[in-house]
Amino acid sequence: MGETAHHHHGPPPPQQAAPPPQPPPPNFALSRGPTWPPAEQLQHLHYCIHSNPFWPEAVLLAFEHYIVMLGTTLLIASTLVPRMGGDSGDKARVIQSLLFMSGINTLLQTFLGTRLPTVMGASFAFYLPVLSIINDNTDKNFSNEHDRFVYNMRTIQGSLIVSSFVNIILGFSKAWGNFTRLFSPVTIVPVVCVVGLGLFLRGFPLLANCVELGLPMLILLVLSQQSTGTFYAASRLAGATPPPAHVLSRSIGLHGIGMLLEGIFGSVVGTTASVENVGLLGLTGIGSRRVIQISTAFMIFFSIFGKFGAFFASIPLPIFGAIYCIVLGIVAAVGISFTQFVNNNSTRNHYVLGVSLFLGISVSEYFVLNTNGNGDGPVRTGGGWFNNIFNTIFSSAPTMAMIVGTILDNTLDARHTRNERGIPWWVPFQHRKGDIRNEEFYSYPLRIHQLIPTRFL
Template sequence: MAASLVTLFESSGAFFAAARYGSATPVPPSVLSRGIGWLICPGCRENTGLLAMTRVGSRRVIQVSACFMIFFSIFGKLGAVFASIPLPIVAALYCVFCGYAASAGLGFLQFCNLNSFRTKFVLGFSFFMGISVPQYFREYVMGPQPGHVQGGSRWFKDIPIIIFMSHATVAALSALLLDCTLQARTDSARKDSGTHWWEKFNLYWADIRSDDFYALPCCLNEFFPSL
């Protein structure tokens, strides 16, 4: 359950970033839930960064890449070539890929009113909590000294550790809580947070271009329809 929550928050941002770099419309909630339901592991940030760097948003590229991955996994000698890439090169690629993914999230702030003190507080507090809380858990909970999260069983202790060690999850939970509680029902608060801009994309059929971007291949829409 805790791992699913972390995957939900980390992958949701990657989906929106991929739609942004692919020049697609914002992801409708039905497509977002479908993608998260099919997701196996939270490894979307690197693919989003690769999409931004190459500027190739074709599905055919993803399909060919998947075939290559299956081929390399069968023949271990070919996979060993990629495994022999030096770690500094891999780290440099991750800096570029994750940087692109993070910049896509910052780009969405253009729809918010950054002159509003409410928006400034929500952003500043969520960023600070997303940085400080996971660092606290790494130093004082996962360190050599016994942590503050204690329980009679191991699984009870793992739940808060998994959740609060994820920077994206802590920041998203903090921003969601503040955005829903600080004058959330007023018209000025809705305009400050930019929710009025996203409302027109809540329904799949609200935009005629949704099928061009989010329709499933091989007649899979009949089994997994979008609402």
């Protein structure tokens, strides 16, 4: 019994050693540092588009905008009026006309156009066409230089009046708004960037040489493209969403009406959205619409009372050049910020952005460097009008970037890369009621929309 109850057990199996403790998995989030989600609106502004600073601060900021836009006005008048045969008195009157029409057009745009805080200032876009008109009249005989100036001025006025209908038709037919629906954040990046970078000849060379002239940039159709890029930058720096297509259409239409008035009142060039003043929005962090509207009072006042304006007109041009070095760089940086809405790891987007930026700057620079003092560029055929149009188009960095970017972005596998291009984010802002904020930022005040047919809004 005892033997049957006895059970023989072998030696216990050896105990396995416990695995060594594993280090905790690395925290990749900490190693990357903090991240920021895309922001449809800038959040760290002191005042956005529909918030207003106190009146003393608003008046001071408005005066700053007047000083910034004054530099371009002085440079254009000082360059063109002597070529037209005018004297110092003629130049003073031209400056007064430019300031007055800048104030009127700025009021039109801030009340009825885009309603963005953008100053409409004298534009180098018209330099090449005006220079062509002056050269065509060089061989004509005049009794004195004043008669030559009057003849050139009347010719320029007639050209502005006739050509204004191009923008009026583009705007109120909604053709320009339909064209902007082809844009995406990928296209906007190079356009806004070169709006700032393409004007570098108005920055550092002006700072160094005082009398250096910036490049002749855009003709009338091309002018719409530069203004469009400036409006996108202004919306960003004012804390607003991108302007919808119908807003861009009505702004271009009003731009044409403003150009018609400029021809009537005797401006030597038309106006466009001032890139320098948009950069000042970013520099001050104040995107208030009211500030820009107050600045028009300075423009109109100093245009009527020339003695006061002459004091500020004596500011040395290198000071304006130093300002441009800063504000134009801010505008270029705003263009880069639109990349947050696209796939930055897509080689397809890299290709579109890189080629658009490179060709936009390099092609325009080639045409600028090969344009002589008479306005003759690389395109030289028997038709002077043909030469002027194509030399002006290819001399424009924003236009080249917009053409190349739009073509590439809408042809290179566009249908299958909608998410990479940022289209789902972009589309709601292109329609009137696509986003509730569209009406908040861009609707008319005081029920003006009830007095204007919807097709013109």
